[in-house]
Amino acid sequence: xxxxxxxxxxxxALLWLAAVQAQTKITTPKEQFGFNIGDDYxxxxxxxxxxxxxxxxxxxxxxxxxxxxxxSEDRTMYLAIVTSPENxxxxxxxKEISERLAHAEGLxxxxxxxxxxxxxxxxxxxxxxHATEVLGSHQLIENIYQxxxxxxxxxxxxxxxxxILNCLVNPDGMELVSNxxxxxxxxxxxxxxxxxxxxxxxxGHDDNRDFYMSALAExxxxxRVLFRDWFPQIVYDHHQTGPAGAVMFSxxxxxxxxxxxxxxxxxxLDEVGAAMHSRFVVExxxxxxxxxxxxxSTWWNGGLRTSPYFHNQIGLLTETIGSPTPIDIPFVPDKAxxxxxxxxxxxxxxxxxxxxxxxxxxxxxxAVLDYASRNKDRILFDIYRMGRNSIERGSRxxxxxxxxxxxxxxxxxxxxxxxxxxxxxxxxPADQPDFLTATKFANALIKNxxxxxxxxxxxxxxxxxxx
Numbered sequence: 142x143x144x145x146x147x148x149x150x151x152x153x154a155l156l157w158l159a160a161v162q163a164q165t166k167i168t169t170p171k172e173q174f175g176f177n178i179g180d181d182y183x184x185x186x187x188x189x190x191x192x193x194x195x196x197x198x199x200x201x202x203x204x205x206x207x208x209x210x211x212x213s214e215d216r217t218m219y220l221a222i223v224t225s226p227e228n229x230x231x232x233x234x235x236k237e238i239s240e241r242l243a244h245a246e247g248l249x250x251x252x253x254x255x256x257x258x259x260x261x262x263x264x265x266x267x268x269x270x271h272a273t274e275v276l277g278s279h280q281l282i283e284n285i286y287q288x289x290x291x292x293x294x295x296x297x298x299x300x301x302x303x304x305i306l307n308c309l310v311n312p313d314g315m316e317l318v319s320n321x322x323x324x325x326x327x328x329x330x331x332x333x334x335x336x337x338x339x340x341x342x343x344x345g346h347d348d349n350r351d352f353y354m355s356a357l358a359e360x361x362x363x364x365r366v367l368f369r370d371w372f373p374q375i376v377y378d379h380h381q382t383g384p385a386g387a388v389m390f391s392x393x394x395x396x397x398x399x400x401x402x403x404x405x406x407x408x409x410l411d412e413v414g415a416a417m418h419s420r421f422v423v424e425x426x427x428x429x430x431x432x433x434x435x436x437x438s439t440w441w442n443g444g445l446r447t448s449p450y451f452h453n454q455i456g457l458l459t460e461t462i463g464s465p466t467p468i469d470i471p472f473v474p475d476k477a478x479x480x481x482x483x484x485x486x487x488x489x490x491x492x493x494x495x496x497x498x499x500x501x502x503x504x505x506x507x508a509v510l511d512y513a514s515r516n517k518d519r520i521l522f523d524i525y526r527m528g529r530n531s532i533e534r535g536s537r538x539x540x541x542x543x544x545x546x547x548x549x550x551x552x553x554x555x556x557x558x559x560x561x562x563x564x565x566x567x568x569x570p571a572d573q574p575d576f577l578t579a580t581k582f583a584n585a586l587i588k589n590x591x592x593x594x595x596x597x598x599x600x601x602x603x604x605x606x607x608x
Contacts, residue, residue, distance in 0.1 A: 167200050167290040168193070170282060178283040179496030182328035182465055184275055186319035187216060187312045190282060194219055201289040202226040203300060209308070210362025213342040216312040218362050223288045223307060225300040228261060235261045235304055236371055242521055243372035243452065245528025257521035262513040263373040265306045265366070266506055270349050270445060272314025272340035273333050274381035275322075276463045276495070280502035281309055281379075287503065295511070302514035306371060310363055310445070311348060314340035322465065331466060352448040355588035363445065368452055368590025374520045375413065375455045377509055378446040379502060383435075383462040386473025388428035388487055389501055390435040390460040391417045399439040401541060402450050403527040407439065409455050409520065413512050418484065420508035426501055428487030430476065435460065452590060453527035455520070459505055463498025539563045568596075 170178045173193045174185055185193075198206040198221075205222040212218055228235065238260035242253060266284060268277030285307050288296065299305070309315065317340050318333065325331045339345035344357060351360040367376065383389045392414030398407045414431060421429045437458055441447055446456040462468065472489040479486055513520060540557050550556050569579050583593050 168196055170286055178279050179499035181467060181494060182331055184319040184322050184465055185279065185282060187316040190309060191219065194221055197285065197289055202229065203289045205229055205232065209366055211358055212312045213358050214313040218312060218359065220366060221285050221307040223285060223305040224303065228304060239263050239372045242525040243528060245525045245532060248525065253522055253525040257518045260521050262303045262517040262520055263306065263371055264303055264375045264377065264510060264513050265373040266377045267308045267310045267445065268379045269315050270310045271346055271380065272311050272318040275318060275465065276381050276461055276498050276502060277379035278309055278315050280499050281307055283499055283503060284506050299510045299514050302517045303510055305510065306366065306373060308363065310359060311341060313342060333464065349444045352445050353443045353589065354585050361588060364588055367449060373454060374524050375457065375509060375513055376446060376449040377457040380458060380460045381463065383460050384430060385471055386476030386489060387430045387434060387483065388462055390437060391429050391431055391505065392457055393431050394438050395432045395436065399450065402439065403453055403530055405523055405527050406450055406453055406455065409523060413455055413457060413509060416512040417505055417508040420504055422485050424504055426504055427485040430483040432482040434482045453524050457509065461498050461501060462493060463495050465495045467492055467494050469493065535565045
């Protein structure tokens with residue numbers, strides 16, 4: 142090679158390297174918004190979030206952004222799918238595997254294990270459904286940024302094993318609340334109080350009570366992803382605010398658990414909760430409580446976190462303190478003594494800043510992703526196994542024991558009378574006076590991923606054999 146050509150080749154190589162580096166540069170939140178996520182007295186609105194999400198989509202091959210619907214005020218809702226570049230190329234196949242295992246029909250255990258080995262764990266993480274709980278929306282921004290930019294070994298393992306579905310679920314509320322907070326020029330006068338209208342056009346705070354009905358546009362879009370498209374094995378719903386004297390409530394939930402659920406849903410939920418608590422202790426983040434630390438349970442059936450239980454998904458809820466306006470942690474004697482439900486109490490009566498809550502949320506997210514990564518094959522197979530359990534229960538007589546029935550039963554046989562059998566299916570008669578409402582009911586079930594079939598023949602059953 143001549144001496145004249147060598148400098149030219151070096152120059153071309155340097156230009157190529159600079160171009161590659163420019164293509165892989167990920168814009169930080171501070172570069173985009175002018176401040177870090179979690180800085181005091183500042184919030185991002187939904188318009189700014191959507192612009193940033195689109196920019197990250199252009200910059201990162203770990204991210205695919207999809208439109209999933211419109212909000213009540215006609216804002217576009219986005220699903221931010223984060224996984225490795227290799228997995229991004231096979232999203233359709235991984236979605237197909239997740240659906241087949243969730244439905245569990247037509248599979249043997251061996252076939253399910255083969256699919257679980259091939260597939261990837263699917264984890265849903267959302268924020269912002271209650272828009273004044275601004276931590277949920279802002280931790281999601283930080284979560285997406287870190288997942289598309291970090292290059293440590295743990296993050297790369299997450300990206301290889303897991304498909305993370307990130308969704309900001311109340312666009313209208315985020316726009317309203319953030320704009321309201323930021324309207325004051327003086328940061329010290331900014332407040333989340335006094336917002337003049339509902340942060341969901343129709344439901345306000347009750348937007349999280351609609352997940353069994355899909356009456357809201359937002360709920361319809363979310364349920365389509367959860368129960369008809371992706372079928373994630375884990376659904377994580379961020380909320381505020383945490384119990385007084387603590388920073389966060391995290392699973393496990395208090396007893397008694399919902400005994401209408403598959404028991405595996407409860408044991409897996411407890412496993413993930415234990416992994417979350419362990420990570421907080423390892424990282425030196427005190428103040429996380431569970432079970433008796435608050436009233437949260439697995440019994441309320443209408444919400445984003447609880448409806449998934451009936452689809453054999455692991456539904457997680459955290460309730461965390463924090464506000465862009467710094468707050469104080471009060472002294473609560475019950476939260477100050479270490480115990481099973483609060484193993485690592487926090488030193489009370491200290492100033493608490495929004496960024497600290499962001500960091501706790503990221504720790505919780507990474508604990509969930511670590512669990513999903515390390516147990517990928519198992520949670521994929523387990524959602525299949527729970528589906529098979531449901532199919533098998535529907536193929537024979539079963540009885541659900543309840544406290545009310547136990548109070549009156551003298552023997553086991555009294556718990557297993559024909560009239561007390563669990564239903565194997567439900568019939569919606571066509572010859573009824575309000576067929577329109579019956580149709581709306583059937584459509585609501587379909588939106589929730591419930592299979593609705595149309596009978597073509599009628600067979601009369603003796604009354605004593607009816608369910």
